[in-house]
Amino acid sequence: MIYKQFQDIQLSRLGMGNMRLPTNWGKIDKKKAEEIIDYAMEQGINYYDTAYVYHHGKSESFLGEALSKYPREKYYLATKFFVMANPNIEKVFEEQLRRLHTDYIDFYLLHCVNEMTSSAYRNQNRRYMDFLLEQKAKGRIRHIGFSSHGKPDTLEQFLNWSDAFEFVQIQLNYLDWTMQNAKRQYEIITEHGLPVWVMEPVRGGRLASLGKYDAVLKEAKPEWSVPAWAFHWLMGLPGVTMILSGMSTMEQIRDNVSTFQKDEPLTAEQNMLLMNVAAGYESKLAVQCTACRYCCDDCPKGIDIPRWMNFYNELALNKDKSAWEKAMQESVNPTDCIGCGQCTSHCPQNIDVPGYLEELSSWPVR
Ligand code: SF4
Numbered sequence: 071m072i073y074k075q076f077q078d079i080q081l082s083r084l085g086m087g088n089m090r091l092p093t094n095w096g097k098i099d100k101k102k103a104e105e106i107i108d109y110a111m112e113q114g115i116n117y118y119d120t121a122y123v124y125h126h127g128k129s130e131s132f133l134g135e136a137l138s139k140y141p142r143e144k145y146y147l148a149t150k151f152f153v154m155a156n157p158n159i160e161k162v163f164e165e166q167l168r169r170l171h172t173d174y175i176d177f178y179l180l181h182c183v184n185e186m187t188s189s190a191y192r193n194q195n196r197r198y199m200d201f202l203l204e205q206k207a208k209g210r211i212r213h214i215g216f217s218s219h220g221k222p223d224t225l226e227q228f229l230n231w232s233d234a235f236e237f238v239q240i241q242l243n244y245l246d247w248t249m250q251n252a253k254r255q256y257e258i259i260t261e262h263g264l265p266v267w268v269m270e271p272v273r274g275g276r277l278a279s280l281g282k283y284d285a286v287l288k289e290a291k292p293e294w295s296v297p298a299w300a301f302h303w304l305m306g307l308p309g310v311t312m313i314l315s316g317m318s319t320m321e322q323i324r325d326n327v328s329t330f331q332k333d334e335p336l337t338a339e340q341n342m343l344l345m346n347v348a349a350g351y352e353s354k355l356a357v358q359c360t361a362c363r364y365c366c367d368d369c370p371k372g373i374d375i376p377r378w379m380n381f382y383n384e385l386a387l388n389k390d391k392s393a394w395e396k397a398m399q400e401s402v403n404p405t406d407c408i409g410c411g412q413c414t415s416h417c418p419q420n421i422d423v424p425g426y427l428e429e430l431s432s433w434p435v436r
């Protein structure tokens with residue numbers, strides 16, 4: 071495992087994200103998930119990221135339990151406060167400590183700062199930053215940061231609000247570098263002198279397979295998997311300290327761990343090849359869903375929205391009408407959408423979910 075210095079500590083460059091743990095009938099499959107955590111610990115991953123809302127609140131308690139058999143100083147815990155889920159930070163923080171079986175959080179983040187949440191976090195009456203600084207003074211929070219899903223202007227405004235932030239987590243990968251203007255966000259953070267924490271390095275799994283482009287990458291570097299290209303690309307950005315991956319299978323974590331044995335950024339030639347692949351792939355991509363699942367909890371119809379957004383993209387690429395016909399026979403499918411808009415109000419990517427679901431309700435490929 072390769073490591074990078076952050077202040078006075080060494081962080082594994084690969085962090086374990088706990089938003090997409092393996093599940094069984096909608097619940098965390100604890101046996102499989104624990105196997106992943108144990109392997110991560112064994113391989114030297116020392117950063118574990120979760121949040122109050124992941125897996126309907128169960129990610130923190132699972133992680134606390136899974137890590138409790140290891141000495142506390144062997145791993146760093148990161149979790150987040152999300153103002154839209156519960157605005158009472160005192161209560162949430164105490165609950166998080168209990169769930170995580172700990173009396174301090176190494177990295178505490180304000181979750182999902184965007185155009186809707188930014189002012190709620192900065193609301194003077196709520197004194198959120200005062201609370202974080204008080205906890206830090208008591209040693210109950212070691213480092214303060216935030217995750218950003220907003221526009222560059224929103225990010226800049228938030229960074230200017232307080233000089234207490236020590237790191238910023240953003241969605242960063244070779245596709246979003248230009249597509250979601252992640253490049254500008256990266257620049258803003260580094261201009262503020264802060265390190266970048268990366269989430270969605272393989273875009274919710276979307277960059278794990280690029281269809282017909284997989285063969286191009288395989289031919290250029292047969293010993294790398296397709297997702298490995300995304301990680302080697304990130305290794306070339308000097309401002310990046312932490313690369314989080316929400317690993318849900320042993321196969322994924324084994325592949326990622328092998329990628330992170332060596333700090334090996336892409337060569338100029340490899341970079342050019344990847345950018346060409348990304349441009350070709352992007353032109354075929356219809357929906358920009360990252361499978362973050364922020365939209366799922368409030369859907370009154372229980373529609374697995376990211377799955378259908380992914381399916382929409384697959385159809386755009388493969389035009390497989392029989393797959394569509396089969397999918398539409400499922401008991402919950404796009405025709406169940408009532409257009410209530412609950413999902414869109416949570417979507418950091420501003421995706422018109424009901425619009426795409428309506429398109430999916432009849433053969434969407436023209
Ligand atoms: S608009 Fe459709 S998909 Fe979105 S929350 Fe409402 S019913 Fe669910």
Ligand code: SF4
Nearest residue numbers: 359360362363365417
């Ligand atoms: S539709 Fe939006 S909120 Fe829902 S999973 Fe996709 S990116 Fe996330």
